[in-house]
Amino acid sequence: MTSLHLPSPQEQTHQATRAILNELHALTHRGLVVDAPPGAGKSTLVVQAAGTLAQPGAPCVVMAQTNRQVDHLVRRFARDHPGLKIGRFTSAEHIIAADLQAHPDVRTGTRIQDLEKAAHVIVGTAMKWATVTGRRWPWAVIDEAYQMRSDVLLRTAHLFDQTLFVGDPGQLDPFSTADLPHLKGLAHDPLNSAATVLLDNNPDLPVHCLPVSWRLPAAAVPLISDAFYPATPFRAGSGEADRTLRFSATGMGTPIDEVVETAARTGWALFELPARITHRVDTEALHAVLAIAERLLVRRTVTTCEKAPDGHVLQPHDIAIGTAHRIQAHRIRALLAREYPELQGITVDTANRLQGSEFRITIVLHPLSGRGDASAFHLEAGRLCVLTSRHRHACIVVARAGIPELLDAHPATDPVHLGVTSKTPEGWEAHHAVFDRLARHTVHASARSGLRRG
Incomplete structure (x- = not known):
């Protein structure tokens, strides 16, 4: 009996990418959709596809949702396609980074007529492209299409053939x-995702999937895939032994030491504070996330992976602290500046702002921690997915006890709108799935945790 050959992650990615590029060149539909899990190589595909679609005299248009994403793509084009002429389409208010202004293959402009004749690829935000009139191009590539508003797609769709x-x-x-409650449930609700509206109205559009996450470690993929991507499962690009996390200095036996050691062993850890309703600002929890970050650096954490097989000493810029609310991120930054100067360089931001980013270790203040209710905002599966899928080595969650009980005892209090499919069951299932896994890696806080400085 011959055994079936299981393609390697590299083979699977190559096969999926080749199938997408082949279909693009033979496409008869107006569009093609590619679904991709965290760290699957969306930017790589965008750059590769746009580079092959660019034609002399007919540049390929590329859209992203933020200026940061646009600048990242421009750098990728310049790196991966040397000699390709790149137009950076921008607003007058945005300051272009010095490295892009100085690059010989990058030309910046606020007017499309200044770029379209000289560039093979023109990259700008979707909102900037929505200001263009009287033009049409053969191809556009839209990055982060599920984060693009449907009204922006409506304002730009006439610019492109495919x-x-x-x-x-x-x-x-x-x-x-x-x-915008008066628009909820209507087909022209601008907060509908462009990709979702597109597929709802064009069910025959071809859809492809990228099957491998190159960011998430092997220990993280089963949870993230099952909880947030049940319809499009994926695998890890790395093996169990490819990523390690160890400490050069011994710990002091505190719960903070135990939580970072648990994360080092398993890739996950939950630091559980005593149950208490605090709503958005929980000073004890804010000190907890900073104390965990501090311990990771004090113990000179060393990570190894495909990018650093000989080991990398963890630096502040390798760590991100993620929150649900801006006020939480603001308070953590204030504490960091005032009481933890040695942690300067750590990224602290909301899930919305961390989307698309990658770090070696993430520390997450759970959206439901300290809550007395479970609103749709805090239950949203996408928010928890972003927070728990930014890491290459480990994710540490900080939360007050009682979240599973909160999920069961308190239904969402948000109003129901006709024509809107509730995401609450999806959010509940995702939160329970995450906690079922984290329960195996829980460390309870105690008086010895040392969360506040003297």
Whole structure:
């Protein structure tokens, strides 16, 4: 009996990418959608696809959702396609980074007519492209298509004959500071995802999937895949032994030491504080995330992986602290500046801002920690997915006890809108799945935790 050959992660990625590129060149539909899990190589695919679609006199248009994403893509084009002429389409208010301004293959401009004749690829934010009129191009590639608002797609769709949509269906929906309850449930609700609306109205569009995460360690993939991507499962690009995390200095036997040691062994850890309702600002929890970050650096954590097989000493910029609310991130930054100067360089931000980023270790303040209710905002599966899928080595979650009981005892209090499919059951299932796993790696805080400085 011959055994079936299981393709390696590299083979699977190559096969999936080749199938996508082949279909692009023979595509008869107006669009093609590619779903990709965290760290699956979305940017690589965008750069590769746009580079092959660019034609003399007909540049390929590339859209991203933020200026940071656009600048990242421009750098990738310059690195991966030397000699390719790249147009950086920008607003007058945005300051272009010095390295991009100085690059010989990059030309910046605020008017499309300044770029379209000289560039093979033109990259800009979706909102900037929405200001263009009287033009049409053969191809556009849209990065982070699930984070693009549907109204922006409506304002740009007429500019292109065909479009490749690349995005992560498990991440956060388009974000807005405005509350638009009168539009919820309507087909023209601008906060609907562009990719979701596209597929709802064009069910015959071809959909491909990238099957491998090159960011997440092998220990993280089963949880993230099962909890947030049940329809599009994926595998890890690394093996169990490819990523390690060890300490050069011994610990002091405190719960903080125990939680970082648990994360080093298993890739996950939950630091559980006593149950208490605190709502958004929980000073004890904020000190806990900073104390964990401090201990990781004090013990001179060393990581090894495919990128650093000989070992890398953990630095502040290798760590991210993720929160649900801006006020929580603001307070952590204030504490960091005032009481933890040695931690300067650590990234502290909300899930919305961390989306698309990658770090060696992440420390997460759980969205439901200290809550007395379970609103749709805090239950949103995409928010928890972003927070728990930024890491290459380990994710440490800080939360007050009682979250599983909160999920069971308190239904969502948000109003129900006709025509809107509730995401609450999806969020509940995802939160329970995460806690079922974290329960095996829980460290309880105690009076010896040493969360506050004297």
